[in-house]
Amino acid sequence: MIDIEHVSMRFNLGIEKEFSIKQAFVNFLSPKERKKRKKKEEFWALKDVSFHVAQGEVVGLIGSNGAGKSTLLKVVSGVMKPTKGKVTVRGVISPMIELGAGFDGNLTARENIFLNGAILGYSKKFLIDKFDEIVEFSELRDFLDVPVKNFSSGMVAKLAFSIATIVNPEILIVDEILSVGDIKFQEKSKKKMMELIKGGTTVLYVSHSLDSIRDLCTKVVWLDHGKIVEMGKTNKICDDYYKEQLR
């Protein structure tokens, strides 16, 4: 269960400038100017977003680039604290935001399975038990002892997907990952997702592919410039969104 109440998220675009000597000097001379500029450089990535995801629901997030989808996922997974509002999450989260972020290129695939598994919060025993299953699913058995830096991006994605989906998480947060690997692997990963969803997992899903949203989601939230434009039945929202985009 995820409960998002009046969540707003503010970024300061001027942060890079703020810490230079030149800027400190300017600030010192005219403090008023500083306040004004600060206001101008504020950017609200999310503005008063509220919705509820019940147990077992699959909620899709759509919207153009920069609409705040990924920020929302980060707020829910705990990477960022919202500036205003509250997020309540009940259950263990498995975040699949940007696969393979936890890989170390110098380590072999075998070593990375353990490292990345630990980052995702798996226990040692669990990883040892599931090791073969992960390797099997990733189709990378022959490359287990090769450093990941020598992998192609498709191989990295396959390995990362296999590690991330080995659990039966209560809540799954997915950011555009079904389009990894070759066609065969795409089909396989889609099937795996369906399995997880059928198993009663609550899912928050971001994608630009309306087809996969229609396939998977029970409810859709359409975001634009940090605000919710519309939410409700999958097909209706997708149709509206599509029409809006073509206009």
Place this chain on the structure above:
Amino acid sequence: MFVKGIYNNFKRYWFLMTQLISRDFKVKYKRSVLGVVWSLLYPILMMTVMAIVFSQMFKFKVEGINYLVYLMTGIIMFNYFSEASHAAMTSVVENFLLINKVYIPKYIFPIAKCMFVGINFVLTLIPWLGVIALSYVGLGEYVCHFNWYYLILPYIFFCFFLFTVGVGLFLSCVSVFLRDVFYIYGIIITMWNYLTPVFYSIEILPEKLQFLMQFNPLFQFLNTTRTIVVYEQAPSLGTLGILGGIGIVTLLFGAYVFKKNQDKFIYYV
């Protein structure tokens, strides 16, 4: 309640901690023929160089004691502090990619670094004990006898570790906001090296400086260890209490600053 919360959190992320530490080891010794042996060999070779430079070229010595053991004790302890605090300082910024994608308690990175360097430190204790043993057969003129006070050493090293973690947490936090700290700290650590009696004796300093030296925490740790190993005496309970105090207060301070600011890291890294 509070302590239990920390304990549970630690337990939960312990596996990740071990993975991060073992990653550091694997990456450090990747493609080197001798591998982990370097952890032993490197301090021995370093020591040999330092010993030759200071005792033969500069003719440094401290009257009435084994200068080699005195020097080596100072160097391995100071090196631990300087390496661990430096690695901890850069750890949060280096792991930005992870922090930005997955929720992990951020304190794990500086602590894992302090532990990783700590394991290396424990390995350097082997050649260190070797040199002490060799003093029996004439290395460095005076014999340093092994004694029962050695049992206090783990306590001293543990306090030293807490102190280092505290400094590491503080530095890693500040450096997120102010990258200049990377450079400033390099200068500070060099100054600190010369202001701490690592290779000289405190007695060669003017009296005023000797008094001020009491406020140098590194001096306290080095001095207490040397009291046991080089001077073969028991440190006073007061001194041991002070070491514990330094360790705990520094740790709490570092942890407080870190906790207070950690939610803002994500905007700055």
